[in-house]
Amino acid sequence: MTRFRLGIEYDGGPFVGWQRQENGPSIQQCLEEAVAATVQEETHVYGAGRTDAGVHAIGQVAHVDILKEIAPARLMAALNFHLKPNPIAVTDCAVAADDFHARFSATGRAYLYRIxxxxxxxxxxxxxxxxxxxELDAAAMHEAAQRLVGRHDFSTFRAALCQAQSPVKSLDRLDVNRVGEEIQVIAEARSFLHHQVRNMVGTLRLAGEGKWSADDVTAALAARDRAAGGPTAPPDGLYLTRVVY
Amino acid sequence: MTRFRLGIEYDGGPFVGWQRQENGPSIQQCLEEAVAATVQEETHVYGAGRTDAGVHAIGQVAHVDILKEIAPARLMAALNFHLKPNPIAVTDCAVAADDFHARFSATGRAYLYRIxxxxxxxxxxxxxxxxxxxELDAAAMHEAAQRLVGRHDFSTFRAALCQAQSPVKSLDRLDVNRVGEEIQVIAEARSFLHHQVRNMVGTLRLAGEGKWSADDVTAALAARDRAAGGPTAPPDGLYLTRVVY
Structure with a gap:
């Protein structure tokens, strides 16, 4: 048995999300079917980030165990062949240690949100x-964003469906920059709550429009109540860009 | 009557090209229908660059004459409303001089090709x-590209269907740069022959793969024969980025 570490890119648009679900095609399912078509083995593909419906990835990482002997470059080419025409690509493929776990070994995740x-x-x-x-004021958004950086109870930015045991997370970075006609939000943390990035971005939009001050964002965080936060930004702009091990 | 100058962006994928044709939807037709839906006038929308099927634009410029009085901002919003769901957007709209002509007043055009x-x-x-x-060698491509800059007979890079009176054009700039996993080719000239950018890019690919030297590119140009040039690159990577007046 060999454990492979895969780097994965996808357009989340046509999928119900990373995870297998009854109600439509998932990225996980497409990858497991591509592995089966390549080596005729039933496997489980574990992803670092269980991205939601419509959320994209440039730097998703996954692992899979394969019995048959196959070189990483050949596995990558075969997976990409069988993944067509789905908008999913394996961008890297390497042999990993037997105890490497894409999800549980990860020590950091980075997301990009594009407006x-x-x-x-x-x-x-x-x-x-x-x-x-x-028009959004990127500097005002960035200032407000700094109120969220650090270790906090993020209940205000947590989806009702969130399965995390605790709402307390450490947000390492939340930068807002204007690049021409685009506002880019970069979020980094060990891990995030369900919808946390989209809920934070929806709130930062209010700061960018001048409807909320940075103090309003601080007050919303302190409320520890989803109803105190801004609306959820749509999945379209969100990208899982990097997983750190 | 007011002449309006429009800045236009589109995804060329679903279209037969800029120009109206019998065999499918064109960007020009969609714009003329959007004008008709907005002001109930039959008009002709003139574009600066008659992009081919599948070619995109970030900075196409067009002009149109409208009898009804309408403010530029309102016209732009109405056109964008009526253009849905076509992947065409009016990004700028301003009143132009009566003698402004999107195509004939243009003194320069810039294209980007993305690999x-x-x-x-x-x-x-x-x-x-x-x-x-x-893997492509961007430096070798750039070196080869410099052999094409200047005033030349570009018959080697001209499509058989090209309607230009002369194959002689002045190419002001042909830069090749690597940006991460992307090779970007930037081409600037007063005007281009039909398929000229795509034919030059298809030839530069040969230089990037090491199959052709810069001298081979010089020899191909001197041959003044399409058969001496490299293959035509697909439209997918080509963008009309800017029109200069």
């Missing part, structure tokens, strides 16, 4: 950004 | 890049 901030609707980036036509 | 240069197929950028899995 198209212009009057005209995005067309080349449709489905890959959140369109906010009203 | 995804990696083993894994592109998925988030599918249809928006040319996938070349074999």
């Amino acid at each position: 198209a901030n212009r009057r005209a609707p995005p067309v080349l980036e449709r489905g890959h950004v959140w369109w906010v036509p009203a | 995804a240069n990696r083993r894994a197929p592109p998925v988030l950028e599918r249809g928006h890049v040319w996938w070349v899995p074999a």
Whole structure:
């Protein structure tokens, strides 16, 4: 048996999310079917981040155990062949230690959230950004974001369905930058609560529109109540960019 | 009558090209229908660059004459409303001088060609890049590209269908840069022959793979024969980025 570590990229648009579900195709299922088509083995593909429906990944990491002997480069090429026409690609493939676990060995995760901030609707980036036509103040968003960095009870930014045992998380980085007509939010932490990034971005939008001050964001965090936070930003703009081990 | 200058962005994938044709939807037709739906006038929308089937634009410029009085901001919003769900957006709209002509007043055009240069197929950028899995030497491509800059007979890089009166053009800039896993080719000229950028990029790929030297590119140019040039690169990676007046 060999454990392989896979780097994975996908357009989350057509999927119910990373995890296998009854109600539609998942990225996990597509990968497991590609492994089965390649080596005729039934496997379980473990992902570092269980991204939601519509959320994309540039740097998802997964592992899978395969009995048959196969070189990493050949496995990667075969998986990419069988993954077609799904918008999922294996970008890296390497032999991993037997105790490497894509999810439990991970010590950090990074997400990027992209907001198209212009009057005209995005067309080349449709489905890959959140369109906010009203002008956003990136500096005000960044200032408000700093109120969320650190170790806090993030109940205000936690989805009702969240399965985490504790709402307390350490947010290491939450940077907001303007790049031309795009606002980019970069979030880094050991792990995140369900919908945490999207709920934080939905709240930062209010700061960017001048509706909320940084103090309002601090007050929302302190409330430890989802009802005190801003709305949930759509999945379209969210990318899992990196997993740290 | 007011002449409006429009900035236009589109995903060329679903279209037969800029220009109206019998065999499918064109960007021009969609814009003319959006104008008709907005002001109930039959108009002609003139574009600066008649991009081919599948070619994208970030900075296309067009003009249109409208009888009804309408503010530019309202016109832009209405056009974008009526353009849905086509992947076309009006990104700018301003009143222009009566003698402004999007095509004939233009003094320069800039194109970007994007090559995804990696083993894994592109998925988030599918249809928006040319996938070349074999590693390309961007420096060698750039060196070869400099042999094409200047005033030359570009018959080697001209499509058989090209309607230009002369094959002689001045190429002002042809830069090749690597940006991570992407090779970006930037081409600037007063105007281009039909398929010129795609034919030059297809030839530069040969230089990037080490199959052709810069001298081979010089010899191909001197041959003034399409058969002496490299293959035509696909439209997917090509973007009209800017029109200069």
